[in-house]
Amino acid sequence: MNVQDFCATRLARAASTLSALAGQTSEVDRLRAFWRRVERFGPGAQVRLSSTPRSGRRVVVVSGWACELRILPDGRRQIFGFMLPGEVIEERCTTSIGSRGVIALSRLEVIDADATLAGEPALRQLFSQAVAEAALEREERLYDHILRMGRLSARERVVHLLLDLRERMDRVGLVKENSFRVPLTHEVFADALGLSVVHINRTMKQLRQEGLVSFKSGAVTLADPERLAIMCHYQSPGTFADELAPLRGPPADPSRTCEGRRAFA
Amino acid sequence: MNVQDFCATRLARAASTLSALAGQTSEVDRLRAFWRRVERFGPGAQVRLSSTPRSGRRVVVVSGWACELRILPDGRRQIFGFMLPGEVIEERCTTSIGSRGVIALSRLEVIDADATLAGEPALRQLFSQAVAEAALEREERLYDHILRMGRLSARERVVHLLLDLRERMDRVGLVKENSFRVPLTHEVFADALGLSVVHINRTMKQLRQEGLVSFKSGAVTLADPERLAIMCHYQSPGTFADELAPLRGPPADPSRTCEGRRAFA
DNA sequence: CGAGACTTTGACCGTAGTCAATTTATGTGG
């Protein structure tokens, strides 16, 4: 597959991911004409989207991963989230309050879909709508991330994140036989999950030994996603919970760490 | 001050907080006419905004605090953020994916500003714009919260959160002589910061003994906010960082916990 | 083939969690 096809395919995937375009392949096919305007970043490069501040550019990841992070003055680093192929990087993430930034984690290719679709108002509108949905998803992921760091153990955090990544890779067809590429070093995992590199290592070793997860040369295989999901309380974004059932009346088993169940009022 | 004035004042505060309405007091004064339609919730009550799903209601907190949280099936609980007087509760927060919910932490009064302003298109638009800004702020706070939980120690987390709350209370004139009411139990702090009740207690005791923070009957006093801010790397939302300076070239002292400084690419 | 980046491991430490009991508010009915 040549670069052109590749990008077109990915933009198509992006589109079908972002909005519910799945059916409208005819539309999507037309994107193939617009594969130009790819921007590339090397691993570790900061992704800057605008020359002029507040231009509000947003861009679709065509290949590679990026992350959004912040670095404290003393060097501690926190990664807030990842941008995978088919997902959107908005300028807001790049330039916002509090010195956050977006950094490429691998070779990264992005397309300025707004510019690319300039002559195509219909597609462009579709895209805008897709971006809006993507923004909601991104926010949803921030909540998940808070939950991970606040209430999950190291094991659970790792598994929870891997399930999240798997799901997102799956959407764009990048999961094959339960296996997908993860261009993240242990250090990146550590900075994302609020753990130390060493402990990430130990945790993954354990998961590996238990046969729950296997890592070979940048690819991760999750043997039994369902079981893993239960084990770390992962809620697939597809799974809508039955309307807050567990909120008032304490529901279930007071087992795990950090003081099981309590009243509230 | 009677209830009517009180609500009007708060809505005014809300408005001036939410958008940059500060100057337009004439506009704001007109809100006094619309103090009705207050909804009340008792401590611990779940705040539901809609009878019909997807109605997209949003509501301004007039007095009291609420929080947004999620409860895991095993009883672990994570609080994602707080809603203070003058801030907005959107339905999205209430009803969204993944069984999140909003719960009142004290006696809570909210006003449906949309409905209240029904006959006032100008104000209503102002309000919508205010809500949009509020949403951005809320998202920004999610990032801060992730940072707290991922990279700050217990001490730092507590201080960081207190500074955040102080700032928000200050905006609506509820800070007097560095002191403000905080209707949160240690348990709530624990669930928000990903710590145990016991450790929250110990941490606060320590801060108290060091004279950094004092607690008396629900009111918190922060002796020296500036110093505290430095100590926990708190960035006031007012403080815009100079464009990501620290991102690539490692900036400063490799001191604190969790593996000081590293390269990245 | 060598340099630098990543991963892995062992030894040891410390922050934060757990359990359980006690003290101190808070609040309610009498």
Added chain:
DNA sequence: CCACATAAATTGACTACGGTCAAAGTCTCG
């Protein structure tokens, strides 16, 4: 205004998850 019931704050003793340090082993890629 007091007694009691309940929720919240504290404290101590002990545990353990996860961090730190340092060294060795692997991988990659020029």
